[in-house]
Every structure is written in C-alpha cells, then in structure tokens.
Amino acid sequence: MFVIDTLIFDVSETLVNFGFRKVMKDMGFTGSCVGEIRAAIYDTGWWRKLDRGVITLEEAIKGICAEAEPYHRQVEYFVRNYGFFMTPLANNICFLEAAHKSAKYRLFYLSDFHEHGWKILTERNRFFKLFEGGIVSYECHYLKPEREIFDHIAKRFDIDRGRALFIDDRKKNTDKAREFGFHSLNFVQGDDIFVKAREFGIELDDSADILKNL
Numbered sequence: 089m090f091v092i093d094t095l096i097f098d099v100s101e102t103l104v105n106f107g108f109r110k111v112m113k114d115m116g117f118t119g120s121c122v123g124e125i126r127a128a129i130y131d132t133g134w135w136r137k138l139d140r141g142v143i144t145l146e147e148a149i150k151g152i153c154a155e156a157e158p159y160h161r162q163v164e165y166f167v168r169n170y171g172f173f174m175t176p177l178a179n180n181i182c183f184l185e186a187a188h189k190s191a192k193y194r195l196f197y198l199s200d201f202h203e204h205g206w207k208i209l210t211e212r213n214r215f216f217k218l219f220e221g222g223i224v225s226y227e228c229h230y231l232k233p234e235r236e237i238f239d240h241i242a243k244r245f246d247i248d249r250g251r252a253l254f255i256d257d258r259k260k261n262t263d264k265a266r267e268f269g270f271h272s273l274n275f276v277q278g279d280d281i282f283v284k285a286r287e288f289g290i291e292l293d294d295s296a297d298i299l300k301n302l
Contacts, residue, residue: 092271092288094247095187096222098232098256099199102275103181104174104209111173117162125163128156138202141226145204171208179294181215183281186292188218193290197222198241198254200231221245232256233264253288255281 100106112122129135132155138148149167153160187193197219201209203226210216223241230237242249249269256262262272273284282294 090250090271090289092251092253092290093192094194094196094252095290096196096198096241096247096252096254096270097184098254098258098261098275099197099201099209100174101257101277102255103177103184103197103215104213105177105277106170106174111170112162112166114173115162115165115169117166121159121162125156125159125166128152128159128163129166136231139200139225140231141203141229145202148202168204169208171205172212174209176213176215177277180275180281182294183285183292184215184218186282186294187290190292194245194247195219196241196245196247197224198232198237198256199223200225202226232258233261235264235268238265238268238270253285253290 097103108126109122112118112125117125129152132152134143134148134151134155137143138145145167149164152167153163156163184195187195195218197216199222201224206224206226223237223244225231225237228237228240230240241247252270254262254265254270254272255275256265256272257275257277259274262274265272271288273288275281275284282292285292
C-alpha cells in the first residue's frame with residue numbers, strides 16, 4: 089500500500105475560482121463581445137505563449153487585440169487585471185490549511201501562469217505561504233501536461249513520485265501526471281476534496297480555521 093507524503097496543487101480552478109464569463113461580468117463586460125474576446129485570448133496561442141514565458145505581457149496584449157479588433161479596451165483590461173478577480177475556493181484552502189497543520193505532508197504548487205498575473209495572485213492570497221515551494225510555467229517555460237514540467241518539479245524538490253498526489257481540475261493533466269509516475273486526483277468544482285482525498289489514505293480535519301489565509 090502506497091503512503092502519500094507530498095501534495096502538489098494546481099492553482100486556477102483548484103485553489104482559486106476562475107470562471108471566464110463571471111470575471112468578464114464582474115469587470116462590466118457582457119453581451120456578444122464575451123465570446124469573441126474569449127476566443128481571441130484562448131484559441132489563438134497568445135495566452136499559452138504568455139504562460140510559457142516566451143513573450144512579454146505587452147506582446148500578448150498586442151497579439152490578442154489584433155485578433156479582437158473592436159475590443160482592445162476590454163482585452164487589455166482583462167489581461168492586466170484578471171488576477172484581482174480570482175477568489176479562493178474556501179473548502180480547498182481549508183484542505184490545504186489542514187494538510188499544513190497536520191505536518192504530515194510536503195506542499196507544493198504546479199501552475200500554468202504568466203508573471204504579471206502570478207504576482208497579483210500571490211500578493212493577494214496569504215495561503216501561498218503554506219507551501220514549501222512550487223513551479224510556475226512562466227519561470228521554467230514548460231506547460232502542463234508536458235512531461236518536462238512534471239520532471240522539473242520532481243527533480244527540483246526531490247519528490248518521490250510514488251508518494252506524491254497531484255491535484256488538478258483538468259483530467260488531461262491528472263491523466264498525464266499518473267502516466268509520469270504520480271498519483272493524481274481530478275478535482276471538479278462541487279467535489280468535496282476532503283472526501284476525495286480519503287481515496288488516497290489522506291484523513292484531514294475539515295474544521296481548520298482558514299480565515300487568516302484567505
């Protein structure tokens with residue numbers, strides 16, 4: 089029977105909530121422009137390049153704006169500010185806090201994120217102090233689910249893959265993590281992460297006080 093001693097968390101949609109349409113609405117952008125802006129951001133390759141750290145924020149904004157000609161103002165505002173609109177997933181932060189308090193697990197993050205957004209997110213959320221460390225795509229120039237990013241975190245932090253659980257909201261990422269030797273948990277919003285983690289022998293107190301880390 090394997091024993092988990094390391095937890096590796098995705099961030100977006102695993103520790104913080106990020107629904108594109110909700111964020112756009114919160115920014116005051118509604119109507120038909122939302123779909124066009126989403127396509128320009130996510131379907132053209134610019135966002136992936138930004139997360140990979142191979143282009144600058146200004147280059148990404150220029151490229152995305154060229155794909156969404158009528159919506160330059162909305163695109164630029166979104167790219168520069170979406171980090172301010174991401175909110176913690178309370179139950180999952182409670183799980184992270186409980187894991188930290190138990191002192192049984194090494195805690196890491198593994199995230200696809202660009203530098204500007206990452207700085208906003210980490211400065212606004214104190215729960216990041218609970219981690220021993222982690223890997224962000226813009227720093228290493230790899231993206232999930234590429235093998236290299238999983239190899240990188242394992243090597244950098246001397247992680248035993250057979251004793252590590254990777255938690256992510258995207259099944260393609262958890263499937264690949266499993267292929268690369270990690271245990272993996274595909275988290276879907278609405279799941280109770282405390283319950284899901286028990287499948288891996290992880291029993292944590294779900295009454296932890298999380299307010300100080302939100």
